[in-house]
Amino acid sequence: MSALDIIGVRKRYGTVDTLKGIDLSLDSGEFLVLLGPSGCGKSTLLNIIAGLAEPTGGDVRIDDRSVVGVHPKDRDIAMVFQSYALYPNMSVERNIGFGLEMRKVPAAERAEAVKTAAKILQIENLLERRPSELSGGQRQRVAIGRALVRNPQVFLFDEPLSNLDAKLRMEMRTELKRLHQMLGTTVVYVTHDQIEAMTLATRIAVMRNGQIEQLATPAEIYERPTTLYVAGFVGSPSMNMLDAHIADGVARIDSSDVVIPLPYETSAKGRPDQKLVLGIRPESLRLASDGEAPAFEANVEVVELTGPELVISATVGQQRITASLSPKSDIQAGTRRRFALDADALHIFDKETEKRL
Amino acid sequence: MERRSLTATIFIHAFALLLAAVIVAPVIWLFVMSISSTADLTAKPLHWWPETVDLSRYTRLLTAVANTEGAAFVAALFNSLRVAGMATIAALLVAIPSAWAVSRTPTVGWSLYAVIATYMLPPVALAVPLYMALAALGLLNTVYGLALVYLTILAPFTTWLLKSGFDSIPREIESAAMMDGARLDQILRLITLPLAAPVMATAALFAFLLAWDEFFYALLFTSDLRAKTLTVAIADLAGGRVSDYGLIATAGVLAALPPVLIGLFMQRALISGLTQGGVKG
Ligand SMILES: Nc1ncnc2c1ncn2[C@@H]1O[C@H](COP(=O)(O)OP(=O)(O)OP(=O)(O)O)[C@@H](O)[C@H]1O
Ligand SMILES: [Mg+2]
Numbered sequence: 001m002s003a004l005d006i007i008g009v010r011k012r013y014g015t016v017d018t019l020k021g022i023d024l025s026l027d028s029g030e031f032l033v034l035l036g037p038s039g040c041g042k043s044t045l046l047n048i049i050a051g052l053a054e055p056t057g058g059d060v061r062i063d064d065r066s067v068v069g070v071h072p073k074d075r076d077i078a079m080v081f082q083s084y085a086l087y088p089n090m091s092v093e094r095n096i097g098f099g100l101e102m103r104k105v106p107a108a109e110r111a112e113a114v115k116t117a118a119k120i121l122q123i124e125n126l127l128e129r130r131p132s133e134l135s136g137g138q139r140q141r142v143a144i145g146r147a148l149v150r151n152p153q154v155f156l157f158d159e160p161l162s163n164l165d166a167k168l169r170m171e172m173r174t175e176l177k178r179l180h181q182m183l184g185t186t187v188v189y190v191t192h193d194q195i196e197a198m199t200l201a202t203r204i205a206v207m208r209n210g211q212i213e214q215l216a217t218p219a220e221i222y223e224r225p226t227t228l229y230v231a232g233f234v235g236s237p238s239m240n241m242l243d244a245h246i247a248d249g250v251a252r253i254d255s256s257d258v259v260i261p262l263p264y265e266t267s268a269k270g271r272p273d274q275k276l277v278l279g280i281r282p283e284s285l286r287l288a289s290d291g292e293a294p295a296f297e298a299n300v301e302v303v304e305l306t307g308p309e310l311v312i313s314a315t316v317g318q319q320r321i322t323a324s325l326s327p328k329s330d331i332q333a334g335t336r337r338r339f340a341l342d343a344d345a346l347h348i349f350d351k352e353t354e355k356r357l
Numbered sequence: 358m359e360r361r362s363l364t365a366t367i368f369i370h371a372f373a374l375l376l377a378a379v380i381v382a383p384v385i386w387l388f389v390m391s392i393s394s395t396a397d398l399t400a401k402p403l404h405w406w407p408e409t410v411d412l413s414r415y416t417r418l419l420t421a422v423a424n425t426e427g428a429a430f431v432a433a434l435f436n437s438l439r440v441a442g443m444a445t446i447a448a449l450l451v452a453i454p455s456a457w458a459v460s461r462t463p464t465v466g467w468s469l470y471a472v473i474a475t476y477m478l479p480p481v482a483l484a485v486p487l488y489m490a491l492a493a494l495g496l497l498n499t500v501y502g503l504a505l506v507y508l509t510i511l512a513p514f515t516t517w518l519l520k521s522g523f524d525s526i527p528r529e530i531e532s533a534a535m536m537d538g539a540r541l542d543q544i545l546r547l548i549t550l551p552l553a554a555p556v557m558a559t560a561a562l563f564a565f566l567l568a569w570d571e572f573f574y575a576l577l578f579t580s581d582l583r584a585k586t587l588t589v590a591i592a593d594l595a596g597g598r599v600s601d602y603g604l605i606a607t608a609g610v611l612a613a614l615p616p617v618l619i620g621l622f623m624q625r626a627l628i629s630g631l632t633q634g635g636v637k638g
Contacts (some may be wrong), residue, residue, distance in 0.1 A: 036602075050532075050536060052532050052535075072536045073538040079532075079536055081533060085530045087530060087533075087547075088530075089552055102538035102539045102543065103538050158553075239381055
């Protein structure tokens with residue numbers, strides 16, 4: 001059963017098209033992450049779902065009921081804001097219970113619900129405090145608690161972790177995942193952090209300039225990005241993009257004599273001299289053993305040990321390439337080495353359309 | 358700066374003291390005058406501190422016996438309280454909704470600037486139209502008429518002050534309350550107004566002071582005990598054939614008391630910091 005449908009939603013601000021036709025359909029219990037750079041319209045879309053903004057065109061359906069024009073409080077949704085938006089003049093307890101208070105839930109029942117939510121979030125000992133007396137992580141929990149007690153059909157999160165430091169962020173990420181597994185509520189979650197997206201989502205919508213570039217599971221986004229943009233956005237270090245062209249049924253990397261064999265269907269469809277971009281994830285490269293193919297030579301320029309991996313910066317012809325190897329690899333800067341890759345680790349894009357071939 | 362030379366420290370303290378003296382000296386002199394006998398005030402050379410403390414002027418001014426300076430002064434005191442109080446309350450009642458509306462709807466912000474622009478006119482330019490309007494309404498020489506005139510001065514000013522106060526309250530907090538199911542009046546009553554309390558108190562205090570100290574319109578639009586305010590009454594004291602400077606000083610001290618008391622009373626509300634902690638760290 002679909003819990004949330006977004007059908008051809010558009011939004012204009014003045015003369016600017018902020019959303020240019022968004023289509024999404026979420027099953028009950030899904031965790032959808034809207035991933036994209038700043039200004040691509042993620043918050044706008046979330047606000048439209050929440051009812052804080054109205055779409056210029058299209059339809060939003062929650063539980064198969066159109067909610068366009070419906071007041072936010074009647075949409076059966078709860079939202080966690082990026083800035084937390086707690087009520088500074090109220091205790092944590094009242095903050096969490098405010099939604100129930102406004103809906104005239106009896107005090108005893110309310111107190112019970114607040115207690116349950118506080119227990120889940122481990123903030124039972126903070127209920128008497130004011131928001132100003134809490135740390136960032138605790139405020140975040142209160143904000144989540146406020147959404148939690150309402151037991152809504154859909155949870156909306158707008159970059160809830162972006163104000164936290166790296167360590168706390170990781171903890172809260174795990175916590176959110178645990179919470180979702182426990183409650184099974186449908187979630188729409190906005191972030192521009194690809195790690196958050198990969199770890200939390202059941203599906204990711206990668207957005208760009210008010211459009212969805214790809215909507216797929218995290219694994220698929222990582223393994224089969226459909227456009228150059230998605231390929232470059234997901235993964236760290238980001239995917240190597242080598243300019244190449246088709247020559248005699250193989251791909252020749254520009255400004256070098258390196259050739260890489262293409263899968264049959266690509267070379268059959270490709271025009272001679274067609275411009276390509278070869279995407280190779282840094283982690284799918286390895287040092288080649290003798291005679292291994294496909295492989296290519298590169299000048300190793302910088303070797304950096306990050307801890308779990310050894311990040312190599314090298315050049316192939318005039319183009320830069322990054323490889324992330326096992327930390328025990330025997331490799332020095334200033335040498336020329338051969339790197340191998342698996343044929344199925346090659347992502348081939350058309351340079352003009354930027355689409356996967 | 359952590360490390361400072363001794364001379365610099367002395368220098369800074371000396372100047373701080375000097376500044377304080379310059380600010381406080383007139384007030385102290387006013388008070389000393391009010392408790393000095395006429396002989397002390399007219400003595401040559403001047404006595405900086407009176408030989409005998411003379412409180413008779415305070416009793417003279419605060420008497421209710423009819424047809425005395427005291428009766429006129431007390432009537433003016435109450436007139437001032439009523440005019441300034443009414444004008445302040447009315448100004449806040451007008452300013453709170455309009456400031457909130459302008460703060461939350463940037464597209465109508467120009468209207469506030471249009472109103473503020475009328476503020477630039479000198480009072481004398483408006484004196485005649487206002488006089489005629491009050492005359493037509495039969496409100497000349499009444500506290501209500503004067504309060505109405507003051508409202509036109511106070512409302513733009515308080516609206517503008519409150520708008521910047523509302524601007525500093527994140528809209529997301531109101532959005533959150535909206536999603537929590539609060540009606541507009543609940544959002545304002547339970548969240549926005551409590552958060553804006555410090556700036557509302559500041560606006561009220563300044564509005565009250567502005568109305569309390571106003572002289573020009575009060576002089577034009579009032580003529581006797583029924584509506585004359587303190588500023589006019591004090592001017593009357595100074596305008597007699599023989600001016601008792603001590604009496605004027607006493608009236609000055611008494612006139613300063615109500616705003617000071619109100620300021621002290623509102624001090625708690627003026628302390629801001631209530632808005633912190635709702636958003637971000
Ligand atoms: N109320 C508004 N009026 C005019 N333009 C707006 C308004 N709200 C958003 N926009 C524009 O719409 C675009 C998308 O904004 P949005 O807030 O959705 O971005 P975002 O993807 O959430 O970015 P971020 O990651 O920075 O939060 C921006 O270019 C912004 O300038
Ligand atoms: Mg945003």
